[in-house]
Amino acid sequence: MPGACEGSLACSTCHVIVTDMEYYNKLEDPTDEENDMLDLAFGLTETSRLGCQVIAKPELNGMRIALPAATRNFAVDGYVPKPH
Numbered sequence: 001m002p003g004a005c006e007g008s009l010a011c012s013t014c015h016v017i018v019t020d021m022e023y024y025n026k027l028e029d030p031t032d033e034e035n036d037m038l039d040l041a042f043g044l045t046e047t048s049r050l051g052c053q054v055i056a057k058p059e060l061n062g063m064r065i066a067l068p069a070a071t072r073n074f075a076v077d078g079y080v081p082k083p084h
Contacts, residue, residue, distance in 0.1 A: 003051070003052060005052075007052035007053075009031075009033045009034060009037055009050070009052075009053070010037070011037065011040075012037045012038060012040045012041035012042075012050060012071070012072060013071050013072070014050050014051035014052045015038070015041040015042070015043075015044075015048060015049075015050060015051070015067075015068055015071065016048070016049055016050070016051045016054070016065040016066070016067060016068075017043075017045050017047055017048055017049075017065060017066045017067070017068065018047040018048075018049060018063065018064075018065055019047070019064045019065060019066050020063065020064060021047060023060060023062075023063040023064075024047045024049075026057075026059055026060060026063075027049065027054060027060075028055070030049060030050075030053065031053075034049070034050050034053050037050060038050065040072060041068070041071075041072065042068050042069070042070045042071055042072050043068035043069060043070065051065070
């Protein structure tokens with residue numbers, strides 16, 4: 001799974017879809033920052049989350065997720081960012 005921002009809540013490349021509402025309801029509520037990034041995600045659903053914000057806990061054992069058909073990643077293979 002791509003994770004262009006390395007978990008810093010600066011992209012939506014790790015967008016996942018929780019396939020079971022029971023498990024989705026066990027997750028912490030998304031922060032405003034996560035919701036802002038989710039607004040940019042391809043194929044957003046009611047149970048969409050950023051994978052980097054889903055904390056593995058014993059009560060989530062068995063949770064299933066789906067990956068969207070595409071992602072919006074503005075960096076491409078071979079892209080090297082220029083220092084600021």
